[in-house]
Amino acid sequence: MSQVSENKMGSMPEGRLVVTMSLPIMLSMLVQALYNIVDSAFVARISEDALTAVSLAFPVQLLMIACAIGMGVGINVLLSRSLGQKRQEEADAVAMNGIFLSICLWIVFAALGLLFGRRFIASFTDVATVVEMGTSYVTVVTTASCGVFLLFVAERFMQATGNTVYHMITQLIGAVLNCILDPLLIFGIGPFPRLGTTGAALATVLAQIIAMLIGFWINIRFNHDVNLRLRGFRPNGAILRGIIRIGLPAAVQQSLLSLLTVCMNRVLMPFSQTAVSFYGVYYKLQNFLYMPIYGLNNALIPMIGYNYGAQRHDRIHRITRSALLLSLGIMAAGTLLFELAPVPLLRLFNASDEMLAIGVPAIRIIAISFCLAGVSVALCGCMQGLGRSGASLAVALVRQFIVVLPAVMLLARVSLPAVWFAFPLAEAVGFAVALLLYRRQSAMPPEQKAG
Template sequence: MNEQTENKMGVMPEGRLLITMSFPIMLSMLIQALYNIVDSAFVARISESALTAVSLAFPVQLLMIAVATGTGVGVNALLSRKLGQKKQEEADSVAANGVFLAVVCWLIFAALGLLFGRWFISCFTADAEILQMGTNYVTVCTVASCGVFLLFVAERLMQATGNTVYHMITQLIGAVLNCILDPLLIFGIGPFPRLGTTGAALATVAAQIIAMMIGFFINVRFNKDVHLRLRGFRPDAKILGGVLRIGLPAAVMQSLMSALTIGMNRILMPFSMTAVGFYGVYYKLQNFLYMPIFGMNNALIPMIGYNYGAKRPDRIHNIVRYALLLGAGIMAFGTVLFEAIPAPLLRLFDASPDMLAIGVPAIRVIAVSFCFSAVSLVLCGALQGLGRGMDSLIIALLRQLVIVLPAAALLARALGLHAVWYAFPVAELAGFVGALWMYRRVTRKIFPSAQSLQSVHTGDL
């Protein structure tokens, strides 16, 4: 069987496969991170209060993305495995059930946003202006969240079948639209009304909805590996259970980013609103580095799922090894960048002298942890591809909740704001050690006769 008769995920050389599948997604995720930065940069030009309002609302966006990611990971891993097993009818059913699950998630978040959006923002501030701007932003983003949930599913249908270039196209369209609509709706340019932070939210959801529609058009018209038919559809409890079993741990893992942001906001609030604003800015800056790793993982999951279904542990081992090398290289570059020019990066957001005084040393401390986190994230993606979502979740809990928040709170109370940031390198080092141990344990159990992570030593990285 050759590359013409079998999906490339089963036959293409592993290094070339990783690059060809990952690069389009990595590029699209970089674009997404860039327009998130552009979005905050425009909002910062309204006022520091506007930037703070958006920073307080950001955990809600992260939570929606977490649930959408979990749904996508479940669909991605299960669909690629069915394709590897040559079960076309079951693969098509996974796709349809994935769309159904995305619609359910949208309706739940729309209701929650309408009912509890203002209450959520009020948990962090009593400032009337910030409260109103934050409430407006949360309400728009949740009520119109159909774009984010369905776009994730549309993109994962492309990824699971190896069609990552189409994923890049939808992300590029969404990013360009957001960058165009942001200044028009925020500042009221031409015939558009001046809507401030509400305009930023409208620009984001409009871009997501348009990209989502294009994504489904591409799947129906050009994705020949999956046949998306919704006529006569009935939810399949077995498939939905399979998607949730794989995707729920991934959703919880991703939602830890939201929990971490909420927790850090609570820790930083007693020091100053500027500290809260800085953390929101830093999060979007670091996304510019982490998004390529997330993009690579999006390609890694179906590659591993396909070869797991095809019973090819040798290919799985090689794919993971190449992914570790690539991820560590990206984060090494990021460490150098963040250590060298933290002040210019913060000035992209009109950082005040107070924010620079807080942010420059903070960024330099946190940047030490980047390479450790790269290894943890790649191995988490590999575990998800193997269907071991709960093991991946344990690593994420170690990195983003169990250690970092208690350590940050303790350091804040004992030594002050400048010491809070040391919690991040400590947590990432623990996650690094835990991820290596967990992946080795899982691969030895699943493939007892195959070489697992024996060659992943410091010299390989």
């Protein structure tokens, strides 16, 4: 099994490799984004207050996912590189330390959710029903976040060893379970209690935990490139530092999405609660489009990392070119969809006339930037695979913080429609920075790229 995975990442034609490794991850992440949309679509049918509560709680989920992704990037890079260098014991140690780190993150977020969940939601609104629903949602998703962190670890073991079909299976299981449990627990169908937004949170965490258990079973049963053994395990400081060193910039990069959402909620709330609800809806629609690109990003990390470990720099450049072409094709199709069909997209969430008046022009303005974002994200995946997470973080800072937030706050003084022009501006600058950093990376001597 190990030899098959090594041959695929080290010898399969680059274009075919990109497609065969990326496609299962793309499909699984599309389904994951779909069940996020299903969550909000069901919640919107409770009330707009319920949709606002979930939108206000969403940054907490984004922050947890950001930490899980950062940890996953660190595991992915170190594990694929160790396998490329034929260091099996080191690869096994990376895997076990990744599990240990994920449990630590779960404990931290469970404590934060219990202690500060209500305070976080109440900082945005004084509407009692929104505060209660939002607090309940945050408490459930943080205390049961073991599913998030351990599921990410199990999936990264599959990705790093080239077993992306198994990754797709676990994602599909989680997505299908969530879609089944959502209406049962939200509306109290059959023997299930009517739990509203709390039911939406429970559906999410139960699906994640079940998928996580199945993911680890698949790794133990079928993924023989990584050996998971609890007996004799001791945390390894050097490996943990390595995972954190590589993964922290990626975690910070993803955390910017959470920070951006918090700041956008603060900017939009003075306009109207509907504006906040729209942004929560839009983010999940955008996330559905971006998921294939994030899937491509995830697939690039082990492909680049493996070939870097094997010193195959010619393959790295060809893999990058194939990934950019695929990314541009996906985002061009997404641009057409968002430009031509904003009303049907918003109607999925029971959008009011007020939300349509805000959302239709906003979606069409932001969609201008999708192709630029696709190139930036793909180049970031290549740089992460080389261990250059700092360069990837720099691009994300430009796209999601340094440019967009000042522009949003400035344009909010003009009008609500003007706010949305901040996003194309930020993506244009981020695109230029991504190209510059990648070209500089390509010009560096190979021995300096992992620094």
